[in-house]
Amino acid sequence: xxxxxxxxxxxxxxxxxxxxxxxxxxxxxxxxxxxxxxxxxxxxxxxxxxxxxxxxxxxxxxxxxxxxxxxxxxxxxxxxxxxxxxxxxxxxxxxxxxxxxxxxxxxxxxxxxxxxxxxxxxxxxxxxxxxxxxxxxxxxxxxxxxxxxxxxxxxxxxxxxxxxxxxxxxxxxxxxxxxxxxxxxxxxxxxxxxxxxxxxxxxxxxxxxxxxxxxxxxxxxxxxxxxxxxxxxxxxxxxxxxxxxxxxxxxxxxxxxxxxxxxxxxxxxxxxxxxxxxxxxxxxxxxxxxxxxxxxxxxxxx
Amino acid sequence: xxxxxxxxxxxxxxxxxxxxxxxxxxxxxxxxxxxxxxxxxxxxxxxxxxxxxxxxxxxxxxxxxxxxxxxxxxxxxxxxxxxxxxxxxxxxxxxxxxxxxxxxxxx
Numbered sequence: 001x002x003x004x005x006x007x008x009x010x011x012x013x014x015x016x017x018x019x020x021x022x023x024x025x026x027x028x029x030x031x032x033x034x035x036x037x038x039x040x041x042x043x044x045x046x047x048x049x050x051x052x053x054x055x056x057x058x059x060x061x062x063x064x065x066x067x068x069x070x071x072x073x074x075x076x077x078x079x080x081x082x083x084x085x086x087x088x089x090x091x092x093x094x095x096x097x098x099x100x101x102x103x104x105x106x107x108x109x110x111x112x113x114x115x116x117x118x119x120x121x122x123x124x125x126x127x128x129x130x131x132x133x134x135x136x137x138x139x140x141x142x143x144x145x146x147x148x149x150x151x152x153x154x155x156x157x158x159x160x161x162x163x164x165x166x167x168x169x170x171x172x173x174x175x176x177x178x179x180x181x182x183x184x185x186x187x188x189x190x191x192x193x194x195x196x197x198x199x200x201x202x203x204x205x206x207x208x209x210x211x212x213x214x215x216x217x218x219x220x221x222x223x224x225x226x227x228x229x230x231x232x233x234x235x236x237x238x239x240x241x242x243x244x245x246x247x248x249x250x251x252x253x254x255x256x257x258x259x260x261x262x263x264x265x266x267x268x269x270x271x272x273x274x275x276x277x278x279x280x281x282x283x284x285x286x287x288x289x290x291x292x293x294x295x296x297x298x299x300x301x302x
Numbered sequence: 303x304x305x306x307x308x309x310x311x312x313x314x315x316x317x318x319x320x321x322x323x324x325x326x327x328x329x330x331x332x333x334x335x336x337x338x339x340x341x342x343x344x345x346x347x348x349x350x351x352x353x354x355x356x357x358x359x360x361x362x363x364x365x366x367x368x369x370x371x372x373x374x375x376x377x378x379x380x381x382x383x384x385x386x387x388x389x390x391x392x393x394x395x396x397x398x399x400x401x402x403x404x405x406x407x408x409x
Binding site: 020024026027028029030031033034035037038049055058059060061062064065068 | 312326327328329338339340341342343344346347348350366368369370371
């Protein structure tokens, strides 16, 4: 059957006056025999290659190359069966975005990706920035702080992580920025030193953020159980947070909080150096904001 | 991604699949399969074009009583990959600039 098929292809090549006949026939024969060696059925292989006319037309069809190129995806690492993402970061900027499948995909350029150590361990996806590289990058970040005007700019490293719904986050970060956009999940826990944090259109079971000097911005965030934010000198700007238990502590932080809900549903406790407010009506919903040296502004959407 | 950016990338993928070791048709298709599915007849003109351009050379080795053609990347083949990566890096910095401006305008 194979010889017959090749002979028909030979006839087709002859009919088209193609000079490199032998070369093409050798190539096709090798391909078919290699597929057979790897367990495919000869008849099925021939069927998949098509009629002799189709095979020969395909060999000289540059459009087929263009069509195949259209299908090339940007190089990404893909992980399935992930339940939790654990990040140990120093300087990387991480963007967490919704995935279009049930797999976690991490995209970065190859050069930057080589600085990340990624492994999947019992449903826990651990993403760590390589230690050898911490030292130098930390030095650069430190120096750029000393020479405040950024004479020694630290390179920006960025990774995009596409995450399906329901995966929990446990993130430790130093100076890298973190953003979560359109994410639906259970628990989000973030420890950050100086990097900024952005949450936009996020739904979470609970939210726990510890931040030292970085700023936090939140837009349209829904938290089912509890929101707990501890800050030192960074600022918080929060628009439309829907949550029944909100607790924000800062030291010198300026805090702006707009709660998505009705004022009369909340027990409110505001504590600042100059002037505190307590409204206790025995409500289930609690809003507690505390800062020593900063300023607090808060309000409700209704 | 824009098709324009991908133009020629299949040739580079084929060359890249030869970096670690010399390879043959069936194996090249297999190693490309995580990135893109191509057929035997799509691979043929690419191999011919790359050989004609001296980006790769070929030789035959006997295997199970028949011949199997192996392909080996040349120095200019490696240069072609390097060139592609550099072009891409330039594009990435343009991307970074555009993404940065978009982000700033949104703030």
